[in-house]
Amino acid sequence: MAAFGSVFMPKMALATFEDNKWSDSQIVPSDSISLHPGAHVLHYSSTCFEGLKAFRHEDGSVHVFRMDQNIERFAQSSRLLALPEINKVQLEQMIKDIVAEFAADVPEGPGSMYIRPTHIGTEAQIGKAASASNSSMQYVLLSPVGDYFAGGAHALRLLLDEEGQRCASHMGMIKSGGNYASALRPTIEAKEKYQADQILFCPNGYITETGAANFLLVDGNEIITKALDSSFLHGVTRSSILTLAKDLGMTVSEREVSTEELLERAAKPGVEAMLSGTAAVLTSVGTFIYNGKDYKVGNGDIGPMATKLRNALNDIQWGRAPDTHNWLTKIA
């Protein structure tokens, strides 16, 4: 099996912003862009992206999950990075057009088609370190993906880091390349030093998120996660899981959680920790590493609530349960 995100469809949807307006969108070969080496994005990281998925139902139809939420977040990221304002209607049509073009290639469950809208500043102007790119390019790439857990699922090891932070705190809610770059070195070191899968960044002793996923805690009938603020990424999966948890009669608590509270709760039976994101939906956390010591969550294995909530969301995505919140858009 090819690694997640390493296979692309041969064409993508593309539009460019020049002279204060967006071009019509086109379907072009996926390797057809050319950039000036002085392009704003290559020097000053004027870039943001999205990640969403299309799913094939048993009757053969193809549906995109919560496209409106990803388009809103893409518009917000573009605005906060001083990139040209996107046209939301145009982007929605670009997503629909390219998914329709490759509808026959959308894998059956447990696979899906990962959709990657991207927006980059293209102006060739290296004197613009402190001003915005006047031109930009927006494209929608497709990558068919298989079963995320094909190699067998395991509960993750997370290093609790109270010293560093994932990215500058005013950038946290932007899905932008520089944020991943800033978390990369510490994450590689956590892997080497502690065999950690990810770092859970806890600046000032309060949990935020990992390099690319939100963090949730389940204690009995309560699901607990950090309340939204501008310091971290507002995951669509996070919000979907909270909605489904409410549907199941659980109490949803959005608030601050200290590392002290986290470790205290993790030691109790029946407590589960998990990460949420579009790629894997929900993954169990089995161990926290804190001040050089391992702390197991429950028995350290995959938990039943993570599995239950993940299945509830997957069932809607693959059309096996009613779409009561209108999260799906039928494309083909």
Ligand SMILES: *Cc1c(COP(=O)(O)O)cnc(C)c1O
């Ligand atoms: C994309 C991302 C998430 C998850 O967001 P989803 O919308 O659920 O895919 C969480 N944290 C970070 C830093 C991310 O980049």
